[in-house]
Amino acid sequence: MPIRLDSCSADFPARFSEFLATKREVSADVDHAVRAIVADVAARGDAALIELSLKFDRVDLGKLGLRVSAQEIAAAEATCDPKALEALKLARDRIEAFHIRQKPKDDRFTDALGVELGHRWTAIEAVGLYVPGGTAAYPSSVLMNAVPAKVAGVPRIVMVVPSPDGVINPLVLAAAKLGGVDEIYRVGGAQAVAALAYGTQTMKPVSKIVGPGNAYVAAAKRQVFGKVGIDMIAGPSEVLVLADGTANPDWIAADLLAQAEHDEAAQSILITNDERLAGDVEAAVASQLKTLPRTAIASASWRDYGATIIVRNLDEALPLVDALAPEHLELIAADPESLIGKIRNAGAIFVGGYTPEAIGDYVGGSNHVLPTARSARFSSGLGVLDFVKRTSILKCGPDQLAALGPAAIALGEAEGLDAHARSVAIRLNRR
Amino acid sequence: MPIRLDSCSADFPARFSEFLATKREVSADVDHAVRAIVADVAARGDAALIELSLKFDRVDLGKLGLRVSAQEIAAAEATCDPKALEALKLARDRIEAFHIRQKPKDDRFTDALGVELGHRWTAIEAVGLYVPGGTAAYPSSVLMNAVPAKVAGVPRIVMVVPSPDGVINPLVLAAAKLGGVDEIYRVGGAQAVAALAYGTQTMKPVSKIVGPGNAYVAAAKRQVFGKVGIDMIAGPSEVLVLADGTANPDWIAADLLAQAEHDEAAQSILITNDERLAGDVEAAVASQLKTLPRTAIASASWRDYGATIIVRNLDEALPLVDALAPEHLELIAADPESLIGKIRNAGAIFVGGYTPEAIGDYVGGSNHVLPTARSARFSSGLGVLDFVKRTSILKCGPDQLAALGPAAIALGEAEGLDAHARSVAIRLNRR
Numbered sequence: 068m069p070i071r072l073d074s075c076s077a078d079f080p081a082r083f084s085e086f087l088a089t090k091r092e093v094s095a096d097v098d099h100a101v102r103a104i105v106a107d108v109a110a111r112g113d114a115a116l117i118e119l120s121l122k123f124d125r126v127d128l129g130k131l132g133l134r135v136s137a138q139e140i141a142a143a144e145a146t147c148d149p150k151a152l153e154a155l156k157l158a159r160d161r162i163e164a165f166h167i168r169q170k171p172k173d174d175r176f177t178d179a180l181g182v183e184l185g186h187r188w189t190a191i192e193a194v195g196l197y198v199p200g201g202t203a204a205y206p207s208s209v210l211m212n213a214v215p216a217k218v219a220g221v222p223r224i225v226m227v228v229p230s231p232d233g234v235i236n237p238l239v240l241a242a243a244k245l246g247g248v249d250e251i252y253r254v255g256g257a258q259a260v261a262a263l264a265y266g267t268q269t270m271k272p273v274s275k276i277v278g279p280g281n282a283y284v285a286a287a288k289r290q291v292f293g294k295v296g297i298d299m300i301a302g303p304s305e306v307l308v309l310a311d312g313t314a315n316p317d318w319i320a321a322d323l324l325a326q327a328e329h330d331e332a333a334q335s336i337l338i339t340n341d342e343r344l345a346g347d348v349e350a351a352v353a354s355q356l357k358t359l360p361r362t363a364i365a366s367a368s369w370r371d372y373g374a375t376i377i378v379r380n381l382d383e384a385l386p387l388v389d390a391l392a393p394e395h396l397e398l399i400a401a402d403p404e405s406l407i408g409k410i411r412n413a414g415a416i417f418v419g420g421y422t423p424e425a426i427g428d429y430v431g432g433s434n435h436v437l438p439t440a441r442s443a444r445f446s447s448g449l450g451v452l453d454f455v456k457r458t459s460i461l462k463c464g465p466d467q468l469a470a471l472g473p474a475a476i477a478l479g480e481a482e483g484l485d486a487h488a489r490s491v492a493i494r495l496n497r498r
Numbered sequence: 499m500p501i502r503l504d505s506c507s508a509d510f511p512a513r514f515s516e517f518l519a520t521k522r523e524v525s526a527d528v529d530h531a532v533r534a535i536v537a538d539v540a541a542r543g544d545a546a547l548i549e550l551s552l553k554f555d556r557v558d559l560g561k562l563g564l565r566v567s568a569q570e571i572a573a574a575e576a577t578c579d580p581k582a583l584e585a586l587k588l589a590r591d592r593i594e595a596f597h598i599r600q601k602p603k604d605d606r607f608t609d610a611l612g613v614e615l616g617h618r619w620t621a622i623e624a625v626g627l628y629v630p631g632g633t634a635a636y637p638s639s640v641l642m643n644a645v646p647a648k649v650a651g652v653p654r655i656v657m658v659v660p661s662p663d664g665v666i667n668p669l670v671l672a673a674a675k676l677g678g679v680d681e682i683y684r685v686g687g688a689q690a691v692a693a694l695a696y697g698t699q700t701m702k703p704v705s706k707i708v709g710p711g712n713a714y715v716a717a718a719k720r721q722v723f724g725k726v727g728i729d730m731i732a733g734p735s736e737v738l739v740l741a742d743g744t745a746n747p748d749w750i751a752a753d754l755l756a757q758a759e760h761d762e763a764a765q766s767i768l769i770t771n772d773e774r775l776a777g778d779v780e781a782a783v784a785s786q787l788k789t790l791p792r793t794a795i796a797s798a799s800w801r802d803y804g805a806t807i808i809v810r811n812l813d814e815a816l817p818l819v820d821a822l823a824p825e826h827l828e829l830i831a832a833d834p835e836s837l838i839g840k841i842r843n844a845g846a847i848f849v850g851g852y853t854p855e856a857i858g859d860y861v862g863g864s865n866h867v868l869p870t871a872r873s874a875r876f877s878s879g880l881g882v883l884d885f886v887k888r889t890s891i892l893k894c895g896p897d898q899l900a901a902l903g904p905a906a907i908a909l910g911e912a913e914g915l916d917a918h919a920r921s922v923a924i925r926l927n928r929r
Contacts, residue, residue, distance in 0.1 A: 151912040154905035165615055168605055176599070183849070184596055184863055189842045191876050192820075205913050238912055274875040293731065296876030300724065321921040328917040360916045389623075407891065411620045418614070418893035421925060425918040426894060429906040432615055433890040444705040445622050445727030447888040457878040459864040460838065462849035463857060474585035475860040481582040481669055482636050485791045486759040487856040490752035494852060 069335075069373030071345070074383055083376075087390055091303050091332040091372055092440075101286040105261040112267030119258040124200075124231045128253065131233065133269045135251040140244055143237035151238055155206060158430045159245045162214040165432035169451035170218065175460065180470050183462035188455045190220035191296070193271070195263035196248065197278035197288075198239060200229035200255050206242035207428065211435050211449065212278050213246030219454035224248045225273055227263060229255020255280075260287035264295045277453065279436075298453060302440040303332035306424055307393035307413075309384055309406070312341035314399040315420060319344075320351030322397060322423050327368035328361040334372040336391065338384045345375045385409050392443040395424045414443045468494055500804030502776070505814055514807075518821055522734050522763040522803055523871075532717040536692040543698030550689040555631075555662045559684065562664065564700045566682040571675050574668035582669060586637060589861045590676045593645040596863035600882035601649065606891065611901050614893035619886045621651035622727070624702070626694035627679065628709035628719075629670060631660035631686050637673035638859065642866050642880065643709050644677030650885035655679050656704055658694060660686020686711075691718035695726045708884065710867075729884060730877060733870040734763035737855055738824035738844075740815055740837070743772035745830040746851060750775075751782030753828060753854050758799035759792040765803040767822065769815045776806045816840050823874040826855045845874045899925055 072082050107115040117129045144152070175185035196212045198204065209226070216224050226243050228235055230253040243251055252270055254262060260280075266272030275296035276288060288297045306326040308319050323335035339345050352369060356362050378384045381400060388396065392412035400406065403418045410416065414437030417424050428435045436449035463471065472491045479488030503513055538546040548560045575583070606616035627643045629635065640657070647655050657674050659666055661684040674682055683701055685693060691711075697703030706727035707719060719728045737757040739750050754766035770776050783800060787793050809815045812831060819827065823843035831837065834849045841847065845868030848855050859866045867880035894902065903922045910919030 148908075148912065150908045154908040154912070157902075157905045158909065161609075164609065168607070169617075174599055178592075178595065178863075182862065186600075186864075187838065187847075192842060207909055207913065293871065293873070296873070318921070318925055321917065321924045325915070325917040325921040328915060355917075355920075359920075360914075365917060407618065410889070411623060412887075413889050415890040415892065416618075418891060419895070421896050421899045422892055422894045423899075423921040423925065425906050425910060425921045426899065426902055427890075427892045428918060429909040430902045431613065431892045431894075432609075433617075433892050437890075438887075440724070442724070442727070443887065443889070445887060448890055450888065452883065456843075456869075456874065456876060457881065458841070458844050458874070459846040459858075459868075459879055460849060461846065461853055461858045461862045461864050462834075463853045463862075464850070465852050468852045468854075468857065471588075471857055471861045474588045475856050477579075477581045477585040478589065478638055478860040479856060481579065481585075482638065483791075484756070484759060486752065486756040486786075486796060487859060489786075489790075490749070490756040490854040490856045493752045494749055494854060 069369055069375065071375045071377070073377045074379060083387065086374060089372065091334060095282045097282050097286050101257045101283055101290060104257040105287055105290055108258050108261035108267065109265040113269050116254050116258055116262055116267060119256070120254055123256055124229050126230050126233045126253070131253070133252050133254060135235070135240065135253055140240045140251070143235070143240040144244065146237045147241050152241060154430065155210065155238070155242055155245055158207060159210050159214060161430055161432035162210055162434070163218060166215045166218045166451050171452065171455065180467050181464065182467045182471070183460070185460045186457045187460060188457055190222065190455050191274050193223040193225065193273040194221045194454060195273040195276040196224060196226045197259060197276060197280050197284055198226055198228040199280055200231055200235065204228070204236040204239050206236070206238040207435065208279065209239055209242035210246045213243065213248050215434065215449060215451050216454045217247040219451045221454050223273070225250045225252070225263065225270070227252045227254050227259035229253070229259070257283045257287035260284055260291060264291035277449070298449060299438060299442065299446060303330045303334065304439060305334040305336070305393050306395040306397065307336045307338065307388060307391055308397040308399060309381065309388060310337065310339045310344060311381060311400040312344055313401045314344060316344055316347035317351045318420060318423070319348045319399065320355050323348070323352055323369065323373065324355055324359060324365050325423070325425055326395070327365035327373065328359065331364055331367040332372065333368045335369060336374045336376065336393070338376045338378060338387060340378050340380050340384070342377050345377055349375060381406065388413065392441040394437045394439045394443065397422070397424060412443045414438045414448050500800055500806065502806045502808070504808040505810060514818065517805060520803065522765060526713045528713050528717050532688045532714055532721060535688040536718055536721055539689050539692035539698065540696040544700050547685050547689055547693055547698060550687070551685055554687055555660050557661050557664045557684070562684070564683050564685060566666070566671065566684055571671045571682070574666070574671040575675065577668045578672050583672060585861065586641065586669070586673055586676055589638060590641050590645060592861055592863035593641055593865070594649060597646045597649045597882050602883065602886065611898050612895065613898045613902070614891070616891045617888045618891060619888050621653065621886050622705050624654040624656065624704040625652045625885060626704040626707040627655060627657045628690065628707060628711050628715055629657055629659040630711055631662050631666065635659070635667040635670050637667070637669040638866065639710065640670055640673035641677045644674065644679050646865065646880060646882050647885045648678040650882045652885050654681070654704070656681045656683070656694065656701070658683050658685050658690035660684070660690070688714045688718035691715055691722060695722035708880070729880060730869060730873065734761045734765065735870060736765040736767070736824050737826040737828065738767045738769065738819060738822055739828040739830060740812065740819060741768065741770045741775060742812060742831040743775055744832045745775060747775055747778035748782045749851060749854070750779045750830065751786050754779070754783055754800070754804065755786055755790060755796050756854070756856050757826070758796035758804065759790065762795055762798040763803065764799045766800060767805045767807065767824070769807045769809060769818060771809050771811050771815070773808050776808055780806060812837065819844065823872040825868045825870045825874065828853070828855060843874045845869045845879050
């Protein structure tokens, strides 16, 4: 059974702390195996990719080719359900419209001394997008990763996706095309990450790697970090529903289960000031679980990590929300708008009863790649800023150097960096 | 001798690639030792900090206290050179003015369907700032890390700094006060990073840790990443001067040496289309080295990692600059402005002969914490964005859910996530 906490209980602080500290993921120690794979790909390139794909994915890329051709992509697209393709197009357009507003602006200004300052944003030159294969192959995630990169102006977007037994989900290929992916390679695992970072005879290297993956992929990303940039390491997904007595318990139950069906380590939490609602939601979850295709996964997630927390009022819930820093936060209350401004830590907020998280997962337009495992305390969901970088600009003329130089010399000398001081002094003396 | 490359040579591409791949840093494998320290501090808190500080810093924090008191800070400030303090204040004010313009704006908008979207930025609740002790204790770096956090609105800025033999650089304490640091603890190394991440009896934990440190500090930051956020792992510093025949060789030599004096692994590079200038700069470096206090360090850096690259014209240099992705780029040419827009990868650009990098290191206003080791290909210097995070906001009413719901249901079903589809359908059916 999921746990039930009550903020009125004397032991609530202790039990909440314990709940907060719950580990939902045992990360397998695959570092050693991954190190060997990365070194092999860095040294032998394509030959290593072909061998490893034969071993792990039972597919001969020597015959099939590493790169997925435009013909294959078109053929895959032709097999897709037109309704799903239409939905993907709607999603792509909405994601694009949302992310265009995130494009940061350059800035140049001249201060009172006449110093010219500013910064310039430029897109990363090449980005790699890891897409998992098999059951966790989500075309929506392809769009969520590719579209912001495209909006950012990344000139080269490279996708890697494993093809176990030669198979790639056709909708994933269709999403890649829709999302503006430039090159697709049918390789996965740590070897794909290594190929993106180091390049091979066939694949030119990229400068940053994004996208979710299993323990091997995550370990490989950590290992190549520094050589290339990486996005966050995603953990199991979570939702927190903050609701009052006006909420519909069946709807909340459906949302909790939408989270729980992802993964046995997913987490669904309800915080409410209405004990009756809590009971109704628990009952509705039990009832809805009976007819869910992925009931085994959802049941395990709800049983092991689900929670209901009763508070005296919604304000009392706010520090709990901030401590949990949920990936997804649904606010289902009489006045949800008034709560938004009081929350510091959440990846995304879904406002009101008519905004189930699933809308945001697919077609809302906002990004569904969001910080998990309480990392919303210090990080943001994926966006355009993840695909650009800023160069600062500073320009002095002789007068500005004369005005600022003495202070720079004083600090250089105070820090024992005389060559710093001299690089300023030599110019002042020569005026 | 530093290497000299010429783009006209037949072997230039190969030699440049080799130069690009030069490793300047052997990262000591301290992971194992650091893991033990982190676990010890997480388990025993203050007691572990006190023991480890006695062992590594020869200081008894049981007697002296972990936290640096306001009285101690005031006393330290009183011993500082007033000229240096004044320079720090100027630096603080200019860093603040530059970074205020980086504060990102919230966004809320309603699209054609009536869907309300947007995002909200919030400051990270608590940030830890690591400051090295001993010779590498730079008060300017304290400001460069603390001021953007303060501008971002971080309510709690915590500084840790080792006090070997009980000593802390007074100017570092003065800079912390000027920069708005809220708490200072005299503890360093991996143990300080662990204390910031896990908290102890005396130190409350933080959500993100920034600031440079030695191999132990870097390893500890990597290990606690996920539990808390971290900034980039800084490598040895670099400068690239791109100059034409109009440049003053003595000034360039001074700038190359200002970089070289940091560290034997620092790197100074000149790229020019004027062979005579290259020779003059090399001669000026040799001459200026003779009278430099840190000549041993600067000589080693210049000898081992310095380089002069001759190109036929400045346009030919641009792809080389992008490949090197220098932390600092000086443009000293007849028309430096025209080059700025052609460069994709650089941490900071210093424009024209009157803007030595040292101005930016101290009092220009832009941040001197910049991406090293070619990471300007995918990352930016420190700024306000490193201390805030974004929460996306999505709000549908019944009509918007009706408009978007079917596409979300189609994608949920296509991905085999029926509970996702149901969380939308259950609301549509109930209208």
